[in-house]
Amino acid sequence: MSTADHSTINSASTLNGPHKVTYQANSGWDCYVDVAQRPIDMDLILPHYRPRHQPIDHRLNMFVGTEAGHVKLKVCRSFSRCKFYLEVQASMSDVTLWLPSDFKGRIQYSGKAKFSSGFVNRIMQNVYLTSDDDTDATDEDCVVVVTNGNIMFRMWDVQICAPENAQKETLKRMFGCSKKAPETTIDWDFLLED
DSSP states (O other): OOGSSSSSSSGEEEEEEEEOOOOOSSSSEEEEESSSOOEEEEEOOOOOOOTSOTTTTTEEEEEEEEESOOOHHHEEEEEEEOOOOEEEEEESSSSEEETTOOOOOOEEEEEEEEEEEHHHHHHHGEEEESSSOOOOOOOOOOEEEEEEEEOOOOOOOEETTEEOOOOHHHHHHHHOSSSSOOOOOGGGGGGGGO
């Protein structure tokens, strides 16, 4: 795909901080970032609404690529029906991804991957880890990471709109209390009997 088919983000000022992902009707990618030698630290903010001309079953397509720079991406969404496809290509660089806590779909990666406690607690049960190119399902989220470096998967908490609290999630993981126990009602009427 040539750069004429989509808008390319490659200026140094837009490679850091928040970036709103918008539907691009005339392009294969809704967000395309391709740089050669610079690190990327972006928050990809998915829309909380469906644009007027966007098809109902459209999945937002995002590409982030760099040759020699650390990649840190936070995928921030507040509307779980907004499905996305994220492809990250970093030849030798390390990649850190924060995925939304309501992520449901496939993750395909090459390289050595590590998962944070928050990711394991909240996301891992909804993820299919694959090594083949099976990304045809458009009704689910999909992440593809191609790198020879290290990959770290972390959780973006959609309830508080912030990255995971590492200490809190580690304690939940250690003590196995990631979900609250259901409250049981106690029948105190036995005290009233004479």
